[in-house]
Structure formats: C-alpha cells, structure tokens
Amino acid sequence: MPEIRHFIDGTYRASTNGRTFPKYRPYDGRHIFDVCEGGREEIDAAVGAARAALHGPWAKVSVDDRADLMRAIAAGITKRFDDFVSAEMNDTGQPISAMRHAFVPRGAANFNAFADLVKAVSTECFHTETPDGRGALNYAIRKPKGVIGVISPWNAPFLLMTWKVAPALACGNTVVVKPSEETPSTATLLGEVMNEAGVPNGVYNVVHGFGPDSAGAYLTEHQDVDAITFTGETRTGTAIMQAAARGVRDVSFELGGKNSAIIFADADLDAVLEGLMRSVFLNTGQVCLGTERVFVERPLFDRFVSALAERVKGLKPGHPEGAATSFGPLISSEHRKKVLSYYRRAEADGAVIVSGGGVPELPAELSSGSWIEPTIWTGLPDDHPVIQEEIFGPCCHVRPFDTEKEVIGLANDTLYGLSSTIWTQNLSRAHRMAAAIDVGVTWVNSWFLRDLRTPFGGTKQSGIGREGGIHSLEFYSELRNICVKL
Ligand code: NAD
Numbered sequence: 001m002p003e004i005r006h007f008i009d010g011t012y013r014a015s016t017n018g019r020t021f022p023k024y025r026p027y028d029g030r031h032i033f034d035v036c037e038g039g040r041e042e043i044d045a046a047v048g049a050a051r052a053a054l055h056g057p058w059a060k061v062s063v064d065d066r067a068d069l070m071r072a073i074a075a076g077i078t079k080r081f082d083d084f085v086s087a088e089m090n091d092t093g094q095p096i097s098a099m100r101h102a103f104v105p106r107g108a109a110n111f112n113a114f115a116d117l118v119k120a121v122s123t124e125c126f127h128t129e130t131p132d133g134r135g136a137l138n139y140a141i142r143k144p145k146g147v148i149g150v151i152s153p154w155n156a157p158f159l160l161m162t163w164k165v166a167p168a169l170a171c172g173n174t175v176v177v178k179p180s181e182e183t184p185s186t187a188t189l190l191g192e193v194m195n196e197a198g199v200p201n202g203v204y205n206v207v208h209g210f211g212p213d214s215a216g217a218y219l220t221e222h223q224d225v226d227a228i229t230f231t232g233e234t235r236t237g238t239a240i241m242q243a244a245a246r247g248v249r250d251v252s253f254e255l256g257g258k259n260s261a262i263i264f265a266d267a268d269l270d271a272v273l274e275g276l277m278r279s280v281f282l283n284t285g286q287v288c289l290g291t292e293r294v295f296v297e298r299p300l301f302d303r304f305v306s307a308l309a310e311r312v313k314g315l316k317p318g319h320p321e322g323a324a325t326s327f328g329p330l331i332s333s334e335h336r337k338k339v340l341s342y343y344r345r346a347e348a349d350g351a352v353i354v355s356g357g358g359v360p361e362l363p364a365e366l367s368s369g370s371w372i373e374p375t376i377w378t379g380l381p382d383d384h385p386v387i388q389e390e391i392f393g394p395c396c397h398v399r400p401f402d403t404e405k406e407v408i409g410l411a412n413d414t415l416y417g418l419s420s421t422i423w424t425q426n427l428s429r430a431h432r433m434a435a436a437i438d439v440g441v442t443w444v445n446s447w448f449l450r451d452l453r454t455p456f457g458g459t460k461q462s463g464i465g466r467e468g469g470i471h472s473l474e475f476y477s478e479l480r481n482i483c484v485k486l
Pocket residue numbers: 151152153154155156160178179180181209210211212215216217220231232233234236237239240253254255256257287288289390392418458462463
C-alpha cells in the first residue's frame with residue numbers, strides 16, 4: 001500500500017510514531033493509500049525548519065529572485081501537469097475535465113500571479129512638515145510576517161492551498177501546510193516541484209493529519225507560528241481563532257457560505273441556466289461560492305424551475321475519466337451522511353422535490369462510492385435549516401419573489417456573506433442590487449469569474465479579511481514605517 005508522507009525541510013518522512021490513516025477513493029470507496037498522521041513532533045520539526053529557513057537562506061533571496069522562483073514553481077506544476085491532475089482526481093473523485101481545465105491550471109496561475117504582484121507593489125511615502133522647517137521623510141517597507149500556518153480544505157485542495165502558499169512565499173515568508181486529511185496528495189507532490197525549482201529547504205513544509213488533537217490544532221497552537229491562514233468551515237474557524245488568540249497571532253479566514261442567486265424575469269434564461277448548472281452542481285456542489293438559495297422573479301418562476309430540472313437530467317455521474325462523465329461523487333461517505341440528512345429533512349418537512357432527493361444507482365464497480373443525486377426543492381419556509389445552513393452538496397432551494405426590496409431581505413437573511421449572483425439585463429438594477437446584498441463577492445450575469453488581483457473573501461460569518469492582489473500582500477507582510485528627520 002503506497003504511503004503519503006510529510007514534507008519537512010525538503011525531505012519526505014514518515015511520522016516518528018509510525019501512525020497512519022487510510023484514504024478512501026470517493027468514486028469507488030477503495031482504500032487507495034495510507035497517510036502519515038503528524039503529531040506534535042512533526043509540527044515542531046516543520047515549524048523549526050520553517051523558522052530556520054526564514055532567517056537563513058530564504059532571507060537572502062531578493063524579491064526579483066523570489067519572483068523567478070514563483071515562475072519556476074508554476075512551470076514545474078505545468079511540467080508535472082498529469083501527475084497533479086491524477087493525484088487531485090483520486091483524492092476528490094471529480095471529473096478529470098475539472099482538474100484539467102480549472103483546478104490544476106489555477107494552481108500554477110496562483111504562483112504566476114503573485115510573481116507579478118510582488119514585483120509591482122509600492123509602499124507609502126510622506127514628506128512630513130516639522131517645526132524647524134527641515135521636515136521628515138516617512139516611508140514604509142514590507143517585511144515577511146514570518147512562519148505562516150496554512151490550513152486548507154478538501155473541496156478544491158490544490159487551488160485553495162496554492163492561493164495561500166503562493167503569496168506567502170512571494171512575500172518572503174516560510175510555510176507549514178496542513179492539508180485536509182481527505183486530500184493530502186497535491187500538497188505532497190508540490191514538495192517535489194519546490195525541490196526541483198530550487199526553493200531552499202524549510203521554506204515549504206507539509207504535515208498531514210486531522211484537526212482537533214492532531215496536526216491541525218498543534219500547528220495553530222504552536223507559538224513559533226506567526227500567522228494562520230485558513231479556509232474551511234466557520235465552526236473550525238472559531239476554534240482556530242481561539243488558538244490564534246494565544247500569542248495574539250493574525251488570522252485570515254475564508255469560511256462557509258450560503259450563497260444566493262437572484263434571477264429577474266428579464267434575464268437571459270439560457271445564460272442563467274448555464275450559470276446555475278455550474279454554480280449549483282460544479283464539484284458536486286462542494287464549492288464555497290456555490291448557490292444553495294435561488295430566488296426567481298415570479299413571472300419566470302415556473303419556467304425556470306422546469307428548465308433547470310430538465311438540464312439536471314444531463315448530469316452524468318460516472319468514473320472521473322469516463323468520456324461522458326459530468327458529475328462526481330461527494331468527498332466521503334461521512335460527508336454524504338451529512339448531505340443526506342438535509343435531503344431527508346427537506347422531504348419530511350414537505351418540500352416539493354423537483355428532482356433528485358436521494359442516492360443514484362451506479363454500476364457495481366462504482367457502487368461503493370459516495371454518490372448522491374443532484375437535487376432541487378421548492379416550497380420550504382424561509383427559516384428552514386435547508387435554507388439557513390450550509391449543506392455543501394449538489395442542491396438548491398428555489399423560491400419566487402415579487403419585489404427588489406423583498407429579495408434583498410431574503411438574500412441577506414443569513415449568517416453568511418460570501419458571494420451572490422444577480423441575473424438581469426437591467427444594469428442599473430444590477431448595480432443597485434449588488435450594493436445592497438451583504439456579501440464579499442457579487443457576480444452579475446456570471447459566476448466564479450476570477451481575476452486574481454481582486455479582493456476575495458466574505459462578510460459576516462463567511463470570513464475575516466480579504467485575499468487576492470494587494471490584499472494578500474497586506475496579510476502576508478508586515479508593513480513597517482520608518483521616519484527620518486531631515
Ligand atoms: P473543515 O473546516 O472541516 O476543515 C478544513 C481544514 O481544517 C482541514 O485541513 C482540517 O483538518 C482542519 N481542521 C479541522 N479542525 C481543526 C482545528 N480544530 N484546528 C486546526 N485545524 C483544523 O472544512 P472542510 O470540510 O475541509 O471544507 C469545507 C468547508 O470549507 C465549507 O464550509 C466551505 O464553505 C469552506 N470553504 C470556504 C472557502 C472560502 O473561500 N470562503 C473556500 C473553500 C471552502
């Protein structure tokens with residue numbers, strides 16, 4: 001049985017105590033490898049290596065040379081493209097096309113984007129008047145923040161991990177990554193790319209394990225970690241924030257969402273359907289930006305619901321490399337239990353099940369995978385858990401609305417504030433609505449159209465801080481002011 005090891009100080013190693021845990025492949029339930037489970041010893045070793053590199057060879061690398069290394073890492077990912085694609089596909093079970101066209105290229109793009117950005121960023125400078133008339137010059141410099149703890153989730157593992165590692169390294173920090181226990185492979189493979197690119201030992205480290213009482217918690221508690229960047233559930237963010245409070249360490253949080261799509265009757269219905277098929281069902285609904293609440297202006301409601309249900313019939317579950325496959329499994333049987341609990345609750349509480357609602361039949365070789373049906377409901381009350389809680393599955397509830405004011409109230413009636421989509425041909429209305437919906441990211445007539453220079457993050461319980469462009473550079477560096485009396 002192959003084993004996924006930690007990557008510490010440029011070397012792959014097992015846990016000293018020999019502990020491992022099994023990884024089951026989501027599409028057929030097969031035990032495909034074991035993963036070393038890190039404890040305090042591995043976290044200490046990784047944080048120690050990161051600290052030594054920070055003050056050692058890495059400190060001497062100029063911004064230009066760091067940017068060149070970022071490009072070399074991106075090129076290394078592209079050179080090993082197929083390896084990253086198959087590693088991510090085995091971990092997540094998602095169709096290979098999503099790996100090829102979205103998730104793996106975006107990993108490389110993250111490094112290229114921050115190679116550009118870190119070279120272009122300026123700092124403030126003020127000429128300050130003084131009573132003696134000679135003045136003073138105030139200017140700011142950027143320094144790395146230090147050792148960054150990176151804790152990442154399983155839903156788009158390579159994209160989300162590199163979205164943090166790339167700016168952290170570009171700013172001169174060193175990192176210890178704790179990938180999700182469900183998706184350890186691409187973070188591990190990236191170690192080889194780092195070594196080939198010539199990144200000094202200790203700059204990029206990976207320790208595997210779980211959250212509480214395991215590598216995740218030990219990393220966040222470690223007092224030699226200067227800041228923590230985390231993507232995952234809001235509940236986990238609360239625990240990490242408590243750990244970060246000791247030592248007053250900074251956090252950047254990308255958390256859960258319960259995102260809305262608001263569809264006006266004047267919208268281009270084909271574009272809406274294409275958009276919603278992606279925003280509800282891409283990655284089997286396991287996207288933080290995904291739509292689980294759909295509000296449709298009443299004159300379009302019936303037509304929209306039946307047209308969406310018709311399109312859902314075109315989603316084909318199957319082997320991730322199957323030519324016809326367009327729909328993958330959920331990440332694990334445990335996550336399926338959670339999603340199915342919402343399916344049962346919706347049914348028990350009288351939802352109209354427009355499509356799906358259960359577990360599909362698959363051929364014998366795939367039947368032990370964590371498959372689930374894409375599901376559309378209508379008719380639930382606004383305070384129902386299906387409408388209030390993040391399900392993180394391939395499902396949405398569709399509800400009619402009559403006025404802008406009403407739908408703004410409905411869309412904002414949530415603890416979350418990550419993203420929303422607004423579909424209309426009336427641009428004034430689109431701008432008006434976008435400003436009124438309390439989220440970090442709004443897409444008008446599109447979804448998940450990303451420019452890596454823009455601020456990305458959530459309001460309310462969807463996160464703290466923004467990443468992307470200058471906002472990442474702000475988090476991953478310390479701005480220091482220097483005042484020189486002239
Ligand atoms: P999760 O919170 O269960 O786990 C994320 C990571 O945190 C894993 O590596 C896990 O091992 C670790 N962890 C868990 N408990 C910990 C603890 N006490 N201390 C330290 N580490 C701990 O999230 P998940 O289920 O892997 O991912 C799905 C969630 O992520 C969803 O809620 C989704 O909305 C969210 N997400 C948000 C964004 C965003 O940009 N806002 C992006 C992707 C996913």
